[in-house]
Amino acid sequence: MAEKSKEIDKSSIIKRPPMDLKHPQETLLRKKAIPTIYCPGCGIGTTIHAFLEALTKYSKIPQDQIFVVSGIGCTGRASGYINLDGFHAIHGRAIPFASGVDIAKPSLKPIVISGDGDLFSIGLGHLAHAARRNTDMTVICINNAIYGLTGGQDAPTTPVGAKTRSTPYGKISFPFNLSHITIANGATFCARYTVYEFVQLSKAIGRAINHQGFSFIEVISNCHVNFGRRNDLGDSIAMRQMFKKARVRMKEEDIGFDLHKTDIEYEIGKGFTKIPTGVFLNEKDEPEEFSERITHAYEFKK
Amino acid sequence: METHQHPEDKYYFITDEERCKGCGLCIEFCPKDCLGFSDEINEKGWRVAKMHRMKDCIKCYMCERMCPDFAIFVNEDESAEKAET
Numbered sequence: 001m002a003e004k005s006k007e008i009d010k011s012s013i014i015k016r017p018p019m020d021l022k023h024p025q026e027t028l029l030r031k032k033a034i035p036t037i038y039c040p041g042c043g044i045g046t047t048i049h050a051f052l053e054a055l056t057k058y059s060k061i062p063q064d065q066i067f068v069v070s071g072i073g074c075t076g077r078a079s080g081y082i083n084l085d086g087f088h089a090i091h092g093r094a095i096p097f098a099s100g101v102d103i104a105k106p107s108l109k110p111i112v113i114s115g116d117g118d119l120f121s122i123g124l125g126h127l128a129h130a131a132r133r134n135t136d137m138t139v140i141c142i143n144n145a146i147y148g149l150t151g152g153q154d155a156p157t158t159p160v161g162a163k164t165r166s167t168p169y170g171k172i173s174f175p176f177n178l179s180h181i182t183i184a185n186g187a188t189f190c191a192r193y194t195v196y197e198f199v200q201l202s203k204a205i206g207r208a209i210n211h212q213g214f215s216f217i218e219v220i221s222n223c224h225v226n227f228g229r230r231n232d233l234g235d236s237i238a239m240r241q242m243f244k245k246a247r248v249r250m251k252e253e254d255i256g257f258d259l260h261k262t263d264i265e266y267e268i269g270k271g272f273t274k275i276p277t278g279v280f281l282n283e284k285d286e287p288e289e290f291s292e293r294i295t296h297a298y299e300f301k302k
Numbered sequence: 303m304e305t306h307q308h309p310e311d312k313y314y315f316i317t318d319e320e321r322c323k324g325c326g327l328c329i330e331f332c333p334k335d336c337l338g339f340s341d342e343i344n345e346k347g348w349r350v351a352k353m354h355r356m357k358d359c360i361k362c363y364m365c366e367r368m369c370p371d372f373a374i375f376v377n378e379d380e381s382a383e384k385a386e387t
Contacts, residue, residue: 008338012306012356014314021305021316023375024366034321035371040348041325045370053367198367237330 041236043221058206
Protein backbone atom coordinates (compact mmCIF):
# COMPACT_ATOMS: atom_id res chain seq x y z
CA MET A 1 0.00 0.00 0.00
CA ALA A 2 2.76 2.38 0.97
CA GLU A 3 4.70 1.58 -2.19
CA LYS A 4 1.67 2.14 -4.35
CA SER A 5 0.97 5.58 -2.91
CA LYS A 6 4.49 6.78 -3.76
CA GLU A 7 3.86 6.78 -7.50
CA ILE A 8 3.68 10.20 -9.11
CA ASP A 9 0.19 10.89 -10.38
CA LYS A 10 0.08 13.54 -13.10
CA SER A 11 -3.52 13.01 -14.21
CA SER A 12 -4.82 15.85 -12.04
CA ILE A 13 -2.85 18.56 -13.88
CA ILE A 14 -5.03 20.97 -15.82
CA LYS A 15 -3.45 23.24 -18.39
CA ARG A 16 -6.11 25.90 -18.68
CA PRO A 17 -7.57 26.86 -15.30
CA PRO A 18 -11.09 28.28 -15.68
CA MET A 19 -10.41 31.38 -13.59
CA ASP A 20 -7.55 33.62 -12.53
CA LEU A 21 -5.77 31.71 -9.78
CA LYS A 22 -3.68 33.68 -7.31
CA HIS A 23 -2.38 33.59 -3.76
CA PRO A 24 -4.95 34.75 -1.14
CA GLN A 25 -2.52 37.50 -0.04
CA GLU A 26 -1.32 38.39 -3.54
CA THR A 27 -2.70 41.94 -3.40
CA LEU A 28 -0.65 42.66 -0.26
CA LEU A 29 2.65 41.60 -1.86
CA ARG A 30 5.01 43.58 -4.06
CA LYS A 31 5.40 41.07 -6.89
CA LYS A 32 8.58 42.67 -8.27
CA ALA A 33 10.46 41.97 -5.03
CA ILE A 34 9.50 38.29 -4.88
CA PRO A 35 11.20 35.75 -4.65
CA THR A 36 12.53 37.04 -1.36
CA ILE A 37 16.24 37.21 -0.51
CA TYR A 38 15.82 34.96 2.52
CA CYS A 39 17.54 31.57 2.78
CA PRO A 40 15.32 28.58 1.91
CA GLY A 41 13.09 27.72 4.88
CA CYS A 42 13.61 30.96 6.80
CA GLY A 43 11.03 31.79 9.47
CA ILE A 44 10.78 35.44 8.47
CA GLY A 45 8.81 34.54 5.36
CA THR A 46 6.38 32.52 7.47
CA THR A 47 5.98 35.43 9.89
CA ILE A 48 5.26 37.88 7.04
CA HIS A 49 2.69 35.40 5.72
CA ALA A 50 1.09 35.15 9.18
CA PHE A 51 0.97 38.94 9.43
CA LEU A 52 -0.71 39.26 6.02
CA GLU A 53 -3.24 36.58 6.95
CA ALA A 54 -3.95 38.42 10.20
CA LEU A 55 -4.58 41.62 8.22
CA THR A 56 -7.02 39.98 5.84
CA LYS A 57 -8.82 37.67 8.28
CA TYR A 58 -8.68 38.89 11.87
CA SER A 59 -7.93 42.61 11.83
CA LYS A 60 -10.76 45.15 12.19
CA ILE A 61 -8.60 48.10 11.08
CA PRO A 62 -8.85 48.93 7.32
CA GLN A 63 -5.72 48.22 5.34
CA ASP A 64 -5.11 51.82 4.28
CA GLN A 65 -4.66 52.78 7.94
CA ILE A 66 -1.84 50.31 8.55
CA PHE A 67 1.73 51.63 8.45
CA VAL A 68 4.57 49.08 8.40
CA VAL A 69 7.93 50.14 9.82
CA SER A 70 10.94 47.85 9.83
CA GLY A 71 14.46 48.18 11.14
CA ILE A 72 17.79 46.82 9.95
CA GLY A 73 18.56 43.16 9.44
CA CYS A 74 16.99 40.38 7.44
CA THR A 75 13.61 41.45 8.85
CA GLY A 76 14.20 44.98 7.62
CA ARG A 77 13.15 43.93 4.15
CA ALA A 78 9.65 43.10 5.38
CA SER A 79 8.34 46.61 4.68
CA GLY A 80 9.60 46.29 1.12
CA TYR A 81 7.77 43.05 0.45
CA ILE A 82 4.44 44.20 1.91
CA ASN A 83 2.39 46.38 -0.42
CA LEU A 84 1.24 48.87 2.22
CA ASP A 85 2.48 52.25 3.45
CA GLY A 86 5.83 51.68 5.06
CA PHE A 87 9.30 52.85 5.89
CA HIS A 88 12.65 51.12 6.23
CA ALA A 89 14.05 52.92 9.27
CA ILE A 90 17.69 53.27 10.35
CA HIS A 91 19.36 50.80 12.68
CA GLY A 92 17.49 50.46 15.98
CA ARG A 93 15.27 53.47 15.36
CA ALA A 94 12.17 51.72 14.02
CA ILE A 95 10.20 52.41 17.21
CA PRO A 96 10.96 56.18 17.38
CA PHE A 97 9.81 56.48 13.76
CA ALA A 98 6.61 54.55 14.54
CA SER A 99 6.01 56.72 17.62
CA GLY A 100 6.28 59.80 15.41
CA VAL A 101 3.78 58.36 12.96
CA ASP A 102 1.34 57.62 15.76
CA ILE A 103 1.65 61.10 17.34
CA ALA A 104 1.45 63.01 14.04
CA LYS A 105 -1.46 61.00 12.68
CA PRO A 106 -3.34 59.09 15.40
CA SER A 107 -5.66 57.47 12.84
CA LEU A 108 -2.76 55.40 11.48
CA LYS A 109 -1.75 52.17 13.19
CA PRO A 110 2.05 51.71 13.03
CA ILE A 111 3.30 48.14 13.01
CA VAL A 112 6.97 47.49 13.66
CA ILE A 113 8.37 44.26 12.17
CA SER A 114 11.95 43.84 13.25
CA GLY A 115 14.47 41.45 14.66
CA ASP A 116 15.87 40.89 18.13
CA GLY A 117 19.19 42.50 17.30
CA ASP A 118 17.53 45.68 16.12
CA LEU A 119 14.85 46.03 18.82
CA PHE A 120 16.66 44.66 21.88
CA SER A 121 20.31 45.42 21.26
CA ILE A 122 20.66 48.92 19.85
CA GLY A 123 17.01 49.89 20.21
CA LEU A 124 16.34 48.61 23.72
CA GLY A 125 15.99 52.06 25.26
CA HIS A 126 13.46 53.14 22.64
CA LEU A 127 11.35 50.03 23.15
CA ALA A 128 11.29 50.49 26.93
CA HIS A 129 10.11 54.09 26.63
CA ALA A 130 7.50 53.35 23.94
CA ALA A 131 6.10 50.66 26.27
CA ARG A 132 6.18 53.05 29.24
CA ARG A 133 4.25 55.77 27.32
CA ASN A 134 1.80 53.15 26.01
CA THR A 135 2.10 54.36 22.42
CA ASP A 136 -0.54 52.85 20.14
CA MET A 137 1.58 50.43 18.08
CA THR A 138 2.15 46.74 17.47
CA VAL A 139 5.68 45.39 17.66
CA ILE A 140 6.39 42.03 16.02
CA CYS A 141 9.85 40.91 17.09
CA ILE A 142 11.32 37.97 15.19
CA ASN A 143 13.72 36.32 17.61
CA ASN A 144 16.21 33.95 15.96
CA ALA A 145 18.72 34.12 18.84
CA ILE A 146 21.56 35.41 16.65
CA TYR A 147 22.70 38.29 14.44
CA GLY A 148 21.82 36.51 11.22
CA LEU A 149 22.57 39.08 8.52
CA THR A 150 26.07 40.08 9.62
CA GLY A 151 27.39 36.53 9.76
CA GLY A 152 26.30 34.96 13.04
CA GLN A 153 27.73 36.95 15.94
CA ASP A 154 26.19 36.44 19.38
CA ALA A 155 23.11 38.54 20.09
CA PRO A 156 21.64 39.47 23.50
CA THR A 157 19.14 36.64 23.00
CA THR A 158 21.70 33.87 22.33
CA PRO A 159 21.27 31.18 25.03
CA VAL A 160 24.10 30.15 27.37
CA GLY A 161 26.44 27.58 25.80
CA ALA A 162 25.46 28.22 22.19
CA LYS A 163 28.33 28.45 19.73
CA THR A 164 28.41 31.43 17.41
CA ARG A 165 31.05 33.05 15.25
CA SER A 166 32.13 35.42 18.03
CA THR A 167 31.78 32.84 20.85
CA PRO A 168 33.38 29.68 19.38
CA TYR A 169 33.67 27.92 22.78
CA GLY A 170 30.07 28.57 23.84
CA LYS A 171 28.41 31.72 25.11
CA ILE A 172 29.07 32.64 28.77
CA SER A 173 26.64 35.46 29.56
CA PHE A 174 22.90 35.13 30.18
CA PRO A 175 20.31 35.95 27.50
CA PHE A 176 17.37 38.36 27.60
CA ASN A 177 13.80 37.16 28.03
CA LEU A 178 12.13 39.54 25.61
CA SER A 179 8.54 39.08 26.83
CA HIS A 180 9.68 39.63 30.43
CA ILE A 181 11.34 42.94 29.50
CA THR A 182 8.33 44.32 27.65
CA ILE A 183 5.82 43.29 30.34
CA ALA A 184 8.03 44.81 33.04
CA ASN A 185 8.23 48.07 31.07
CA GLY A 186 4.46 48.44 30.81
CA ALA A 187 3.23 46.79 27.60
CA THR A 188 -0.51 46.06 27.63
CA PHE A 189 -0.53 43.02 25.31
CA CYS A 190 2.21 40.42 25.08
CA ALA A 191 2.34 37.07 23.33
CA ARG A 192 4.98 34.61 22.22
CA TYR A 193 4.66 31.95 19.50
CA THR A 194 7.04 29.89 17.43
CA VAL A 195 6.98 29.87 13.63
CA TYR A 196 5.62 26.32 13.75
CA GLU A 197 2.29 27.49 15.27
CA PHE A 198 1.13 29.46 12.24
CA VAL A 199 -2.60 29.75 12.96
CA GLN A 200 -2.18 30.73 16.61
CA LEU A 201 0.50 33.25 15.64
CA SER A 202 -1.75 34.77 13.00
CA LYS A 203 -4.68 35.05 15.44
CA ALA A 204 -2.42 36.62 18.09
CA ILE A 205 -1.18 39.22 15.57
CA GLY A 206 -4.82 39.97 14.71
CA ARG A 207 -5.63 40.46 18.40
CA ALA A 208 -2.59 42.67 18.85
CA ILE A 209 -3.60 44.88 15.90
CA ASN A 210 -7.11 45.28 17.31
CA HIS A 211 -5.73 46.04 20.77
CA GLN A 212 -5.38 49.75 21.57
CA GLY A 213 -2.04 50.50 23.18
CA PHE A 214 1.44 49.00 23.08
CA SER A 215 1.20 45.37 21.99
CA PHE A 216 4.19 43.08 21.63
CA ILE A 217 4.53 39.74 19.87
CA GLU A 218 7.68 37.65 20.07
CA VAL A 219 8.11 35.12 17.26
CA ILE A 220 10.69 32.40 17.90
CA SER A 221 12.18 31.81 14.45
CA ASN A 222 14.81 29.55 12.97
CA CYS A 223 18.16 30.74 11.66
CA HIS A 224 19.37 27.36 10.50
CA VAL A 225 22.19 28.83 8.42
CA ASN A 226 24.01 30.68 11.17
CA PHE A 227 22.57 29.31 14.44
CA GLY A 228 21.53 25.77 13.54
CA ARG A 229 24.63 24.92 11.53
CA ARG A 230 27.12 25.86 14.27
CA ASN A 231 25.12 24.13 17.03
CA ASP A 232 24.31 20.89 15.16
CA LEU A 233 20.58 21.58 15.09
CA GLY A 234 20.11 20.65 11.46
CA ASP A 235 18.24 22.41 8.70
CA SER A 236 15.00 24.39 8.82
CA ILE A 237 12.85 21.24 8.96
CA ALA A 238 14.79 19.84 11.95
CA MET A 239 14.61 23.19 13.74
CA ARG A 240 10.85 23.43 13.25
CA GLN A 241 10.42 19.87 14.54
CA MET A 242 12.45 21.00 17.56
CA PHE A 243 10.04 23.92 18.10
CA LYS A 244 7.14 21.49 17.81
CA LYS A 245 8.55 19.36 20.64
CA ALA A 246 9.77 22.24 22.81
CA ARG A 247 6.70 24.48 22.88
CA VAL A 248 4.65 24.55 26.10
CA ARG A 249 1.32 26.34 26.01
CA MET A 250 0.86 28.79 28.90
CA LYS A 251 -2.06 30.99 29.81
CA GLU A 252 -2.19 34.29 31.63
CA GLU A 253 -3.42 32.58 34.82
CA ASP A 254 -0.57 30.04 34.84
CA ILE A 255 2.09 32.75 34.87
CA GLY A 256 0.68 35.19 37.42
CA PHE A 257 3.39 37.53 38.70
CA ASP A 258 6.31 35.14 38.29
CA LEU A 259 7.52 36.06 34.81
CA HIS A 260 10.52 33.73 35.15
CA LYS A 261 8.11 30.94 34.21
CA THR A 262 8.31 32.25 30.64
CA ASP A 263 12.09 31.70 30.40
CA ILE A 264 13.34 29.72 27.40
CA GLU A 265 15.49 26.70 28.24
CA TYR A 266 18.38 25.55 26.07
CA GLU A 267 20.65 22.50 26.29
CA ILE A 268 23.96 22.18 24.50
CA GLY A 269 23.64 19.67 21.66
CA LYS A 270 19.86 19.30 21.96
CA GLY A 271 18.76 22.81 21.20
CA PHE A 272 15.71 24.44 22.76
CA THR A 273 14.08 22.12 25.28
CA LYS A 274 11.33 24.39 26.60
CA ILE A 275 9.70 27.35 24.88
CA PRO A 276 6.63 28.67 26.75
CA THR A 277 4.17 30.03 24.18
CA GLY A 278 0.80 31.71 24.36
CA VAL A 279 -0.72 35.06 25.26
CA PHE A 280 1.15 36.16 28.39
CA LEU A 281 -0.62 39.45 29.08
CA ASN A 282 -3.85 41.04 27.85
CA GLU A 283 -5.05 44.07 29.80
CA LYS A 284 -8.77 44.24 29.27
CA ASP A 285 -9.49 47.76 30.51
CA GLU A 286 -7.03 49.21 27.89
CA PRO A 287 -5.41 52.27 29.51
CA GLU A 288 -5.28 55.54 27.55
CA GLU A 289 -2.68 55.59 24.82
CA PHE A 290 -0.12 58.32 24.25
CA SER A 291 -1.64 60.21 21.29
CA GLU A 292 -4.99 60.45 23.14
CA ARG A 293 -3.27 61.86 26.18
CA ILE A 294 -1.57 64.49 24.00
CA THR A 295 -4.88 65.64 22.50
CA HIS A 296 -6.43 65.77 26.01
CA ALA A 297 -3.54 67.87 27.25
CA TYR A 298 -4.02 70.36 24.36
CA GLU A 299 -7.74 70.66 25.08
CA PHE A 300 -7.04 71.24 28.77
CA LYS A 301 -4.62 74.05 27.90
CA LYS A 302 -7.23 75.86 25.78
CA MET B 303 2.78 27.58 -12.53
CA GLU B 304 1.42 24.06 -12.32
CA THR B 305 -2.25 23.72 -11.50
CA HIS B 306 -3.87 20.60 -10.11
CA GLN B 307 -7.58 20.02 -9.73
CA HIS B 308 -8.94 17.68 -7.09
CA PRO B 309 -11.01 14.97 -8.83
CA GLU B 310 -13.96 15.18 -6.42
CA ASP B 311 -13.99 18.47 -4.51
CA LYS B 312 -13.09 20.66 -7.50
CA TYR B 313 -10.61 22.96 -5.80
CA TYR B 314 -7.28 24.01 -7.30
CA PHE B 315 -3.77 23.50 -6.02
CA ILE B 316 -1.04 25.68 -7.53
CA THR B 317 2.74 25.51 -7.20
CA ASP B 318 4.80 28.42 -8.51
CA GLU B 319 8.22 27.27 -9.73
CA GLU B 320 9.59 30.80 -9.96
CA ARG B 321 9.12 31.44 -6.24
CA CYS B 322 9.98 28.00 -4.82
CA LYS B 323 13.36 27.61 -3.14
CA GLY B 324 13.17 23.90 -2.38
CA CYS B 325 13.31 24.14 1.42
CA GLY B 326 11.07 21.07 1.77
CA LEU B 327 8.88 22.39 4.59
CA CYS B 328 5.66 21.65 2.66
CA ILE B 329 6.81 18.09 1.97
CA GLU B 330 7.75 17.49 5.62
CA PHE B 331 4.60 18.91 7.19
CA CYS B 332 2.01 17.52 4.74
CA PRO B 333 -0.08 15.13 6.91
CA LYS B 334 -1.02 12.93 3.92
CA ASP B 335 2.42 12.88 2.26
CA CYS B 336 1.07 14.23 -1.02
CA LEU B 337 3.97 16.47 -2.04
CA GLY B 338 7.46 15.65 -3.21
CA PHE B 339 10.52 17.04 -4.94
CA SER B 340 10.40 17.01 -8.73
CA ASP B 341 13.31 16.43 -11.09
CA GLU B 342 12.92 19.93 -12.49
CA ILE B 343 15.33 22.71 -11.60
CA ASN B 344 14.09 26.28 -11.77
CA GLU B 345 15.76 29.47 -12.96
CA LYS B 346 17.65 30.08 -9.73
CA GLY B 347 18.90 26.50 -9.48
CA TRP B 348 16.61 25.16 -6.75
CA ARG B 349 14.95 21.78 -6.95
CA VAL B 350 11.28 22.64 -6.70
CA ALA B 351 8.47 20.93 -4.80
CA LYS B 352 5.50 19.60 -6.76
CA MET B 353 2.19 17.94 -5.99
CA HIS B 354 2.52 14.21 -6.61
CA ARG B 355 -0.74 12.65 -5.41
CA MET B 356 -3.64 15.09 -5.66
CA LYS B 357 -6.32 12.52 -4.83
CA ASP B 358 -4.93 12.14 -1.27
CA CYS B 359 -5.13 15.89 -0.59
CA ILE B 360 -7.53 16.86 2.22
CA LYS B 361 -7.27 20.66 1.84
CA CYS B 362 -5.75 21.28 5.29
CA TYR B 363 -3.82 24.36 4.00
CA MET B 364 -0.71 23.20 5.91
CA CYS B 365 1.56 23.56 2.84
CA GLU B 366 0.24 27.04 2.05
CA ARG B 367 0.81 28.16 5.62
CA MET B 368 4.24 26.57 6.00
CA CYS B 369 5.63 27.99 2.74
CA PRO B 370 7.84 31.02 3.52
CA ASP B 371 7.99 32.13 -0.11
CA PHE B 372 4.29 32.28 -1.06
CA ALA B 373 4.92 29.60 -3.71
CA ILE B 374 2.10 27.16 -2.86
CA PHE B 375 -1.54 28.09 -2.63
CA VAL B 376 -4.95 26.48 -2.67
CA ASN B 377 -7.85 28.21 -4.41
CA GLU B 378 -11.52 27.36 -4.08
CA ASP B 379 -13.60 26.95 -7.20
CA GLU B 380 -15.77 30.06 -7.08
CA SER B 381 -18.16 28.95 -9.82
CA ALA B 382 -18.96 25.69 -7.97
CA GLU B 383 -19.73 27.60 -4.77
CA LYS B 384 -22.09 29.92 -6.58
CA ALA B 385 -23.89 26.98 -8.19
CA GLU B 386 -24.50 25.37 -4.78
CA THR B 387 -26.01 28.50 -3.27
